[in-house]
Amino acid sequence: MKQNKRQIQKETTRKLILQTAYEVYSKKGFSATTNMIAKEAQISHGNIFVHFPTVENLQICLLEQFGIDINEQLHEMSENNNSLEDILYAHIEVLIRHQDFYKRLVSEGSSLPEQTKYVYISIQSSVSFHLSQVIETYQKKGKIKMLPMHFIFNTWLGLIHYYLSNQDLFAPDGSVLNRYKKELVSNFINLLEI
Secondary structure (H helix, E strand, C coil): CCCCHHHHHHHHHHHHHHHHHHHHHHHHCCCCCHHHHHHHHCCCHHHHHHHCCCHHHHHHHHHHHHHHHHHHHHHHHHHCCCCHHHHHHHHHHHHHHCHHHHHHHHHHHHHCCHHHHHHHHHHHHHHHHHHHHHHHHHHHCCCECCCCHHHHHHHHHHHHHHHHHCHHHHCCCCCHHHHHHHHHHHHHHHHHEC
16 A cells, blocks of 8 residues: 555654654663654654654654564574574674663663563563573583573673673773673683583
8 A cells, every 4th residue: 555645754754753762762861851852853842742642652662673673683593593602692783783772771771661661571581582492402402501591591681781881891982792792602601511
């Protein structure tokens, strides 16, 4: 079905709001106001609420897009029997693309509205599921320790979150995940190997 001019404009504005909100939240955090987003997007403040009835709805849409990006990357790899090293690198690469946004999620996640938190938790659950598919295969082959899956996943996330939270110490001039990805992946795998 062909879209008319008005529908195309509406979709273009919606995408502009999402992209601008992503950039504003990445720079200023999730406490940034819709006024800030509207000003940055150069649209009227009310226009945001035409497309997103609430701030929470806007945040949920952003997190869903972020989740789709992660899930698509990891789903394909876990289904194709990629190595543990490959899937860990893929996870880091997605996070590098969204590093500032993800860093805000990590540091401000507990203060997000309830429904937004649930979307964030579901993203982490999806990552855990794909990672566990690969790890269980390695465990069955006797290549890595038989540690509980939640412990392995939480250790991996803990490492990533620690480095992100301390970026000013580890990589003040750039991407901490890009700078330390090889070290993070190799040392994490070394911890798990038998």
